[in-house]
Amino acid sequence: MKNFTYSRAENAESAIILISSNADAKFLGGGTNLVDLMRENIEQPDALVDVTNLSKDIEETADGGISIGAAAKNTAVANDKKVREKFPVLAQAILFGASGQIRNMATVGGNLLQRTRCYYFYDDAARCNKREVGSGCDAIGGFNRIHAILGTSDACIATHPSDMCVALAALDAKVLVEGKHGKREIAFNDFHKLPDNTPQIETELQTGELITAVEIPKNDFAKHSIYRKVRDRASYAFALVSVAAALEVENDAIKNVRIALGGVAHKPWRAFEAENFLTGNQATGTNFRQAAEAELKAAKGYEHNSFKIELAKRTIVSVLKELAENGGIKR
Ligand SMILES: Cc1cc2nc3c(=O)[nH]c(=O)nc-3n(C[C@H](O)[C@H](O)[C@H](O)COP(=O)(O)OP(=O)(O)OC[C@H]3O[C@@H](n4cnc5c(N)ncnc54)[C@H](O)[C@@H]3O)c2cc1C
Numbered sequence: 195m196k197n198f199t200y201s202r203a204e205n206a207e208s209a210i211i212l213i214s215s216n217a218d219a220k221f222l223g224g225g226t227n228l229v230d231l232m233r234e235n236i237e238q239p240d241a242l243v244d245v246t247n248l249s250k251d252i253e254e255t256a257d258g259g260i261s262i263g264a265a266a267k268n269t270a271v272a273n274d275k276k277v278r279e280k281f282p283v284l285a286q287a288i289l290f291g292a293s294g295q296i297r298n299m300a301t302v303g304g305n306l307l308q309r310t311r312c313y314y315f316y317d318d319a320a321r322c323n324k325r326e327v328g329s330g331c332d333a334i335g336g337f338n339r340i341h342a343i344l345g346t347s348d349a350c351i352a353t354h355p356s357d358m359c360v361a362l363a364a365l366d367a368k369v370l371v372e373g374k375h376g377k378r379e380i381a382f383n384d385f386h387k388l389p390d391n392t393p394q395i396e397t398e399l400q401t402g403e404l405i406t407a408v409e410i411p412k413n414d415f416a417k418h419s420i421y422r423k424v425r426d427r428a429s430y431a432f433a434l435v436s437v438a439a440a441l442e443v444e445n446d447a448i449k450n451v452r453i454a455l456g457g458v459a460h461k462p463w464r465a466f467e468a469e470n471f472l473t474g475n476q477a478t479g480t481n482f483r484q485a486a487e488a489e490l491k492a493a494k495g496y497e498h499n500s501f502k503i504e505l506a507k508r509t510i511v512s513v514l515k516e517l518a519e520n521g522g523i524k525r
């Protein structure tokens with residue numbers, strides 16, 4: 195591992211000053227992803243700026259939503275009473291991720307920026323456009339069972355590995371960021387990018403910008419929401435496919451529905467096609483299947499991962515049925 199300096203920021207302002215003083219500096223959250231990547235020499239920062247002393251607050255916002263400080267630990271968010279009552283899908287998604295020990299260390303900011311689990315990204319003998327720009331992509335013709343089926347490009351077919359982010363995508367969250375040019379908010383769906391020809395650029399964050407918080411707007415029906423994760427092992431495994439969903443039915447018609455998918459794309463995938471199809475329609479199994487078909491119409495399977503297309507459809511249908519039968523609001 196390359197030598198690096200370490201400093202700890204006491205607030206957002208000092209974090210931004212510290213990061214600006216070195217072009218190859220990185221923020222450090224719980225270190226559960228970044229330190230692994232440094233050990234493998236995939237990330238080689240000259241300096242780390244520890245941001246775990248920044249806000250960990252989980253507070254109700256003026257509009258009745260929730261604001262979560264970027265340094266809040268994943269465990270704290272999953273255990274928070276307000277989160278569990280208002281947005282159970284978020285607590286469930288976090289608890290499906292990693293292990294208790296990792297969730298105790300991992301922060302919200304770090305979770306958003308965790309890197310892909312593509313095997314070839316971690317193997318410096320492999321060609322990987324994300325790790326080494328322009329080198330090629332060994333996953334496309336290789337063992338691509340865990341890779342993406344939506345929004346892929348000829349440059350990269352990696353997935354975003356987070357569970358928490360899938361729930362945040364379904365909940366219309368926004369990411370609050372701060373840098374030397376001031377503060378701004380980024381809609382969650384715009385935060386992570388598709389690979390296109392630049393898979394090394396994974397988010398909308400500019401160099402030196404710090405995530406300070408994530409905000410979820412008030413949403414009365416999200417208290418009836420669930421997260422389902424399909425994976426090879428019942429614990430300690432990343433999603434092959436996951437679905438975060440919320441459903442509200444009024445007078446036999448779907449009034450509100452939110453669906454996001456994990457394990458299928460370079461970013462948490464908001465299922466707008468399925469949502470548009472379902473809104474105003476009846477909450478029936480046939481309609482759920484048609485919605486899933488509409489969402490996956492553009493999916494493209496590779497040699498080892500075509501099974502994900504049908505798996506994603508069935509998981510969407512199954513989650514929506516469960517919400518309609520047990521959890522979806524009916525008025
Ligand atoms: C064995 C294992 C299994 C796992 N399984 C799962 C799983 O099933 N599901 C899942 O979702 N996750 C899983 N994870 C990933 C885990 O959730 C992430 O490692 C964790 O969320 C990263 O958070 P962190 O605070 O440790 O980030 P760090 O490792 O500290 O940082 C990650 C990135 O975020 C940047 N960063 C951190 N904070 C900020 C900030 N405030 N502003 C700007 N940049 C920032 C860092 O510079 C770095 O680039 C697993 C991890 C391991 C090691």
Ligand code: SF4
Pocket residue numbers: 310312313314315321322323324325330331332333334349350351352393
């Ligand atoms: S899928 Fe993306 S991360 Fe994986 S080898 Fe190809 S370019 Fe690299």
